[in-house]
Amino acid sequence: MRKLKFKNYKLSEKLFIFFIYIFLLLFGVICIFPFFNVLAKSLSPEFYIQQGRVWLWPIRFTLNAYVKISQAMGIVSGFKNSSFVAIVGTSINLIMSFLIAYPLSRKRLPLRKTFITIVVFTMLFPTGIIPLYLLVKNLGLINSLWALIWPYAITTFNMIIIKNYFQTIPDSLEESALIDGAGELTILFRIFVPLSKPVISAIGLFYLIFNWNIFMPAVFFLTHPSKYTIQVVLRDILTQHMLEDQLPFDQASLMTLAGPEAIQAAITIVAMIPIMAIYPIIQKYFTSGIMIGSIKG
Amino acid sequence: MQNPTSRFQAFQRQFWKNRFLFFMALSILVWYAVFRYIPYYWNLIAFKDYQYGLGFAKSPWIGFQNFKALFQDPLFFRVFRNTLVISGLKIAIGFPFPIILAIFLNEVFSRVFKKTIQTITFVPFFISWVIYASILFAILSPSVGMLNVLISRLGGEPIYFLASEKWFRPILVISDITKQSGYFTVIYMAALAGVDEEIYEAAICDGANLFQRIWHITLPGIAPVITILFILRLGQLLTVGFEQVYILYSPMVYDVGDVIETFNYRQGILGGRFSYTTALGLFKSSIGFVLVIVSNWVLKKITGHGLW
Numbered sequence: 001m002r003k004l005k006f007k008n009y010k011l012s013e014k015l016f017i018f019f020i021y022i023f024l025l026l027f028g029v030i031c032i033f034p035f036f037n038v039l040a041k042s043l044s045p046e047f048y049i050q051q052g053r054v055w056l057w058p059i060r061f062t063l064n065a066y067v068k069i070s071q072a073m074g075i076v077s078g079f080k081n082s083s084f085v086a087i088v089g090t091s092i093n094l095i096m097s098f099l100i101a102y103p104l105s106r107k108r109l110p111l112r113k114t115f116i117t118i119v120v121f122t123m124l125f126p127t128g129i130i131p132l133y134l135l136v137k138n139l140g141l142i143n144s145l146w147a148l149i150w151p152y153a154i155t156t157f158n159m160i161i162i163k164n165y166f167q168t169i170p171d172s173l174e175e176s177a178l179i180d181g182a183g184e185l186t187i188l189f190r191i192f193v194p195l196s197k198p199v200i201s202a203i204g205l206f207y208l209i210f211n212w213n214i215f216m217p218a219v220f221f222l223t224h225p226s227k228y229t230i231q232v233v234l235r236d237i238l239t240q241h242m243l244e245d246q247l248p249f250d251q252a253s254l255m256t257l258a259g260p261e262a263i264q265a266a267i268t269i270v271a272m273i274p275i276m277a278i279y280p281i282i283q284k285y286f287t288s289g290i291m292i293g294s295i296k297g
Numbered sequence: 298m299q300n301p302t303s304r305f306q307a308f309q310r311q312f313w314k315n316r317f318l319f320f321m322a323l324s325i326l327v328w329y330a331v332f333r334y335i336p337y338y339w340n341l342i343a344f345k346d347y348q349y350g351l352g353f354a355k356s357p358w359i360g361f362q363n364f365k366a367l368f369q370d371p372l373f374f375r376v377f378r379n380t381l382v383i384s385g386l387k388i389a390i391g392f393p394f395p396i397i398l399a400i401f402l403n404e405v406f407s408r409v410f411k412k413t414i415q416t417i418t419f420v421p422f423f424i425s426w427v428i429y430a431s432i433l434f435a436i437l438s439p440s441v442g443m444l445n446v447l448i449s450r451l452g453g454e455p456i457y458f459l460a461s462e463k464w465f466r467p468i469l470v471i472s473d474i475t476k477q478s479g480y481f482t483v484i485y486m487a488a489l490a491g492v493d494e495e496i497y498e499a500a501i502c503d504g505a506n507l508f509q510r511i512w513h514i515t516l517p518g519i520a521p522v523i524t525i526l527f528i529l530r531l532g533q534l535l536t537v538g539f540e541q542v543y544i545l546y547s548p549m550v551y552d553v554g555d556v557i558e559t560f561n562y563r564q565g566i567l568g569g570r571f572s573y574t575t576a577l578g579l580f581k582s583s584i585g586f587v588l589v590i591v592s593n594w595v596l597k598k599i600t601g602h603g604l605w
Binding site for chain 1: 308311312314315317318319321322324325326328329331332333334335336337339340342349398401402404405406410413414416417418419420421423424425426427428430431432433434435436440441443446449475479483506507508532536539540543544558561562565566571574575578579581582583585586589590
């Protein structure tokens with residue numbers, strides 16, 4: 001990369017580069033080993049986990065823990081609820097963000113400055129969580145999955161990134177479309193959205209991940225286990241040891257089969273799968289998309 | 298010079314021409330009104346004795362009573378202190394950490410090594426705190442945790458990290474670093490990609506050593522991004538992160554780990570003290586707002602870069 005080769009470095013510089021490699025390697029190991037540990041635990045019988053023998057590789061490989069969780073009602077419905085919020089939520093996020101980002105990006109919008117001020121203020125002054133809770137309660141959304149969608153329909157920061165990108169699209173494009181009699185919605189969805197694919201992919205992924213991971217509102221607004229998202233199901237398992245209610249354990253079979261630790265590990269892995277599945281796409285779009293948006297802002 | 302009437306007429310013409318655009322924006326502004334501005338308005342229950350049964354309008358005004366009660370509550374001071382200490386530690390250690398990571402990665406020769414480290418450290422950011430906590434439990438659990446198994450193999454006593462007042466804050470700070478650093482590193486790396494390679498080469502020709510290049514080229518290259526992220530971070534000074542603390546803490550560590558957000562949840566949503574916790578929330582939001590405004594102004598004066 002640099003023209004200067006490592007062999008031309010002075011001794012102090014060589015030592016520093018050596019230190020950099022060790023430091024980065026160590027930090028990488030600290031970041032990744034726990035994931036391997038959980039994966040190994042999810043694939044090992046409880047007995048070996050309890051003995052503290054499972055490290056980075058499963059002992060006596062078994063899929064029992066995964067079979068067990070596929071039979072647990074709460075976990076299956078948690079998955080369904082999370083998928084609903086992720087898919088419906090992200091669609092609403094994107095459509096509503098487009099609908100406001102497009103007008104705000106156009107200089108011809110009447111009262112544009114006022115609109116921008118109204119919107120940006122919400123970014124600087126956070127909404128109080130208790131007033132929001134009372135609002136959700138008054139709207140009758142407590143214990144509804146919509147409570148995780150409507151109050152979070154737009155993340156202003158993300159919307160501004162889309163708006164900044166839209167701003168780079170020249171007026172001349174829409175002017176000719178307007179003269180041809182195209183409506184604003186047509187211009188938005190036929191011209192602006194297709195032209196902004198990289199940034200929209202990045203923001204769409206952000207919304208998707210936000211929705212899949214949404215937790216605090218789920219804790220606040222969902223009261224009945226049938227509505228719990230996978231994140232809340234996992235919380236119950238972690239903090240209240242609810243696993244016993246989900247799956248009755250036979251103490252004798254615990255020695256060879258999946259137990260609480262293995263099952264907890266398996267749920268952790270399964271809840272991560274959707275994120276890991278799209279991770280290559282995240283990596284591809286993240287840097288390009290976000291930098292385009294934020295630098296131009 | 299236009300006179301006011303013709304200016305108004307010009308506005309009318311412009312408005313009529315762009316009415317669809319205007320109503321498109323207005324329809325989404327309805328959402329902002331309902332889900333952002335109504336909650337702002339309801340912050341006023343901080344000055345009321347709000348009872349859910351009575352509703353907003355009928356609950357009596359009580360002035361600054363809630364704030365007085367708040368500032369006399371020893372629990373408030375515990376929570377406020379914890380918030381400042383934990384958040385302060387996160388900023389002091391967690392904010393520079395990704396900057397260092399980016400600078401280090403920038404000096405790595407091997408592309409494969411660089412890419413691998415970036416990929417590995419980037420993953421945890423996209424995992425929810427609940428899942429990450431589950432992973433932390435798998436390492437820190439006193440009986441089966443990887444770290445404690447190691448400690449006992451080496452002849453030590455297992456440590457119950459998450460129930461220990463000594464360890465709880467370090468765990469919050471360290472897990473915050475391992476989970477979030479990769480994300481900010483990617484942002485800094487992207488900024489560094491914009492630094493022209495020729496500047497480094499020119500510096501090498503002029504005899505600048507590695508440390509001088511880092512100090513005079515790499516750091517200035519990411520300075521604007523550092524400024525922006527720092528302003529945003531400072532605005533979050535009183536936000537420790539509800540999800541992280543809520544999932545990791547327990548009554549055993551309330552003394553060192555209970556923060557404004559978790560306290561608000563227990564008192565407000567579980568305890569029904571809506572006015573009291575709204576007062577605390579308003580206090581928190583106002584400080585965050587002032588911090589962003591002031592730090593933006595100050596940093597703009599000093600560095601020339603700001604959010605706006």
